[in-house]
Amino acid sequence: MIEYSATPRLIDPVLVCAFQGWNDAAGAASDVIDHLITTWQATQIGAFDPEDYYDYQVNRPVITIDDAGMRQLTWPSTRIYVARPPGALRDVICVQGIEPNIRWRAFTAEILELAETLSTSLLVNLGSLLADVPRSRPMRVTGSASEVDLEDRLGLPPSTYEGPTGILGVINEACAQVDLPTVSYWAAVPHYLPQGPNPKASLGLIASLEDLLDISIELGDLPEEVQAWERGVAELIDEDEDLHDYVRSLEEAHDTAGLPEASGDEIAREFERYLKRRNRPES
Numbered sequence: 001m002i003e004y005s006a007t008p009r010l011i012d013p014v015l016v017c018a019f020q021g022w023n024d025a026a027g028a029a030s031d032v033i034d035h036l037i038t039t040w041q042a043t044q045i046g047a048f049d050p051e052d053y054y055d056y057q058v059n060r061p062v063i064t065i066d067d068a069g070m071r072q073l074t075w076p077s078t079r080i081y082v083a084r085p086p087g088a089l090r091d092v093i094c095v096q097g098i099e100p101n102i103r104w105r106a107f108t109a110e111i112l113e114l115a116e117t118l119s120t121s122l123l124v125n126l127g128s129l130l131a132d133v134p135r136s137r138p139m140r141v142t143g144s145a146s147e148v149d150l151e152d153r154l155g156l157p158p159s160t161y162e163g164p165t166g167i168l169g170v171i172n173e174a175c176a177q178v179d180l181p182t183v184s185y186w187a188a189v190p191h192y193l194p195q196g197p198n199p200k201a202s203l204g205l206i207a208s209l210e211d212l213l214d215i216s217i218e219l220g221d222l223p224e225e226v227q228a229w230e231r232g233v234a235e236l237i238d239e240d241e242d243l244h245d246y247v248r249s250l251e252e253a254h255d256t257a258g259l260p261e262a263s264g265d266e267i268a269r270e271f272e273r274y275l276k277r278r279n280r281p282e283s
Contacts, residue, residue, distance in 0.1 A: 002110055004046040007117060008082060010091040014213065015115055018126040019078070021099035023166040025189040027196035028128035032205045033096040039218050040083035042094055046114075048078040053100035053107050078107075080114065088215045093118055099167045107167070108174045115180055123175055123182045124212065125168040128201050131188035132250060135233055139204035140188040146172065147181050154183065154212060183212060190250075192243065193233060199225040 016036070018029035036042065059076040066072055078097025085092055095114070100107045115123060133140055144159035145151045151158065168184065175182045185208040187201035199222055206217050237244050 001049045001052065002046050002080070002114060003049060004080075006043075006045045008045065010082060010093070010118055011084075012090040013082070013093050013118055013120050014090060014122045014124060015093040015095060015118070015120045016124045016126065016209070017095040017111070017168070017171065019097055019099040019167055021166070023099060023127040023129075023168050025128040025130045025196075026193065026198035026201060028187050028189060028198045028201035029126040029205060030096060031197055031199070031202045032126055032209070033094050035202065035206065035220070035222065036083065036092070036094055036217070037081050037096070039220060040085050040092070042081035042083035042092075044079055044081050046080040048097065048107070048110065050075045050077040053078075053103055054098065055101040058101050059098050082118075085213070085215055085217070088213060090213075092213070093120065104167060104170055108170050111171055112174055112178060112180070115175075120180070123171070123180055124209070125171060125182065125184040126186075126205050126209075127166070127168050127184065128187040128189050128198070128205070130191040132253075133188045133190050135190045135193060135200065135230070135247075137251065139200050141185055141204040141208050142188070143183065143185045143208060145181070145183045146176055150181060150183060156183070159184075185209070185212075192246070197225075197229075199229050 016033070018024065018033045020027065020030050024030050054076045056076070061073055061075045064072050064074065076098050078095060078100075081094040081096070083092050083094065093114075095111070111123075114120075131140070143154065143156045144161075145154060145156050150156070172182050172184060185205055187198075187204045189198050189201050203219070203222055203226055206219070206222075210217050237247055
């Protein structure tokens with residue numbers, strides 16, 4: 001059950017989800033939601049009852065001590081936030097949590113109920129996966145949409161994936177049953193760097209969200225974090241001759257394949273993002 005502290009009236013809201021676990025290699029998608037919540041000063045309006053969906057021996061509660069020396073117990077859960085991004089004509093609902101351990105169909109039904117309660121017109125799923133990609137090349141983000149007009153507007157091909165799925169795939173299927181449009185974006189994380197964080201993957205997902213929402217998202221320290229991450233990874237790879245040779249082979253395969261990140265359309269989109277950030281009024 002979702003416990004609401006408020007149910008605000010929103011303007012044409014988009015619901016953006018990310019869940020830690022199988023869908024979230026290196027925590028890249030969850031880190032995007034963290035960034036949006038902080039950057040947009042989002043307000044929490046509710047949370048899922050953790051008793052319904054989590055095995056506490058798998059996802060244990062956490063004890064922390066606050067600045068006043070008081071101990072606090074935080075249970076694993078999925079939390080709901082709302083924000084009005086600067087320059088946007090619509091609100092954004094951010095859903096952040098952990099992939100449920102049990103009762104996926106009930107969990108998904110609650111996501112649909114949330115969308116209906118807040119009059120959501122579009123649901124966006126963010127994920128990241130391990131792939132045979134080099135970290136030194138442009139970040140690959142793949143996407144899919146449930147409707148042809150969204151595919152055409154965003155330049156997304158139809159999804160052809162078959163195989164095991166996580167909670168994001170289940171949510172997408174449930175949305176299709178009730179005619180709620182969906183868009184999914186997945187960042188490819190180098191499989192030889194499975195542990196998070198991976199700010200470069202998060203940055204790629206943010207760029208895709210900018211295209212979708214037609215806004216500029218403040219990046220804060222993220223570009224500097226990407227540079228520091230690149231330097232640290234480069235040093236790590238240089239210390240391991242076998243890993244260095246393997247990464248070099250990935251780079252050569254990438255360059256030979258001529259992947260679409262360097263296409264004219266992608267270059268144009270990146271330049272448009274740059275212009276939006278440059279022309280954004282200072283707050």
